[in-house]
Amino acid sequence: MSGMNRSADGGALLEVENLAKHYPIRSGLILAREIGRVRAVDGVSFTLRRGETLALVGESGCGKSTTARLVLRLIEPSAGSVRFEGTDITKLEGPTLKAFRRRAQIVFQDPYASLNPRLTVGQTISEPLEVHGIGDSASRRARVEELLRLVGLAPYQAARFAHEFSGGQRQRIGIARALSTEPDLVVCDEPVSALDVSIQAQVVNLLRDLQQRLGLSYLFIAHDLAVVKHVADRIAVMYLGRIVEIAEKRELFRNPRHPYTRALLAAIPHPDPARRGRVQPLGGDLPSPLKPPSGCRFHTRCPFAIERCRHEEPALTDGVACHRDGELPSHGLDFSGGLTEKAARRMALYAQGSVAG
Numbered sequence: 001m002s003g004m005n006r007s008a009d010g011g012a013l014l015e016v017e018n019l020a021k022h023y024p025i026r027s028g029l030i031l032a033r034e035i036g037r038v039r040a041v042d043g044v045s046f047t048l049r050r051g052e053t054l055a056l057v058g059e060s061g062c063g064k065s066t067t068a069r070l071v072l073r074l075i076e077p078s079a080g081s082v083r084f085e086g087t088d089i090t091k092l093e094g095p096t097l098k099a100f101r102r103r104a105q106i107v108f109q110d111p112y113a114s115l116n117p118r119l120t121v122g123q124t125i126s127e128p129l130e131v132h133g134i135g136d137s138a139s140r141r142a143r144v145e146e147l148l149r150l151v152g153l154a155p156y157q158a159a160r161f162a163h164e165f166s167g168g169q170r171q172r173i174g175i176a177r178a179l180s181t182e183p184d185l186v187v188c189d190e191p192v193s194a195l196d197v198s199i200q201a202q203v204v205n206l207l208r209d210l211q212q213r214l215g216l217s218y219l220f221i222a223h224d225l226a227v228v229k230h231v232a233d234r235i236a237v238m239y240l241g242r243i244v245e246i247a248e249k250r251e252l253f254r255n256p257r258h259p260y261t262r263a264l265l266a267a268i269p270h271p272d273p274a275r276r277g278r279v280q281p282l283g284g285d286l287p288s289p290l291k292p293p294s295g296c297r298f299h300t301r302c303p304f305a306i307e308r309c310r311h312e313e314p315a316l317t318d319g320v321a322c323h324r325d326g327e328l329p330s331h332g333l334d335f336s337g338g339l340t341e342k343a344a345r346r347m348a349l350y351a352q353g354s355v356a357g
Helices: 064-071 094-103 121-131 137-150 155-159 167-179 197-214 225-231 249-254 259-266 307-311 339-351
Strands: 012-027 033-049 053-057 079-084 104-107 185-189 217-221 234-239 242-248
Touching (some): 033 064, 033 242, 064 185, 121 137, 121 155, 121 167, 137 155, 197 225, 234 249
Parallel strands (some): 053 234
Antiparallel strands (some): 012 033
16 A cells, blocks of 8 residues: 555554644634634644554543544644654545555444445445455455454345344444454444443453454543443543543553542442542533633642642643642542442453344
8 A cells, every 4th residue: 555554563553642623713704703712632642552452531522532533534633643653644645545544444433323324234334345446346245244244243134224223233333344444443432332231341342352353453432431441451531632641551540640530430330338439529510622721721620739730731741641640649449449340240241142232
């Protein structure tokens, strides 16, 4: 593929640096003038290694899905770079951009809205093959049958339409479509949030199995920390357009360092009354990305904020963006156990059942 060379060194597949997306707000019909900017993503940096799952978590409106679309260049960035195996995709055009799109695909959140109701399942899955000129009609049909088996569906179901399937089955079709071009990177934009718990478990375990079989790298967008704990290798916590903490999964659940990360983990329901209420709950609402707070963007809701936090923005250093890193009192809890561990075991048990949901 012109301009895009495959690498098998196991190093960084994706490198994102200072990525930003600002949406201008204009006033006036004829002589429109810019009166502000919505800073949906504002200086995000991370690396995704080959074969790894990096989860982006945070409240609704923090910029997770916008980041995912910027990484795939479904929307154009305002600033920053996205390097795929060393090539900055923000500068690609024509054939080289098309070659990148073949190697980077997405699984959307809504399995009902993401499939064309006028196309059969076979047409849906084979459409990317036609766009990229892969194979002839016979080989495409064979590829569709192979992918349907791979995601737990039957080849004869290729002749059916999307409305004939359940939500879990539709998401399996969406996964098959994403895998049709043999990508290296798959962005999973909250792929199980619209599904029942038992079906969530099946889809998550399917994604993990496919990753092991095919050597895929996942950028996994989610808000359910139980799901994230089950699927991620590393976790990046986003708040108001920026990453405030990034760490290996076990370390982040065992020792969350940023106050916002602690608040997210403390919000996980726990049946033991002795464990409830020992971490101060997060108050207030997410500030507007049109006018983010000065200094640390979290200081308006942080119980540990000091004067420095109100005026000086913390840099992401050693995996955390907090002026008081190392000074905060111990939370006294180990978030690596408890309900989230039970949830992971429950998901594993569900996965042993039917895969046709």
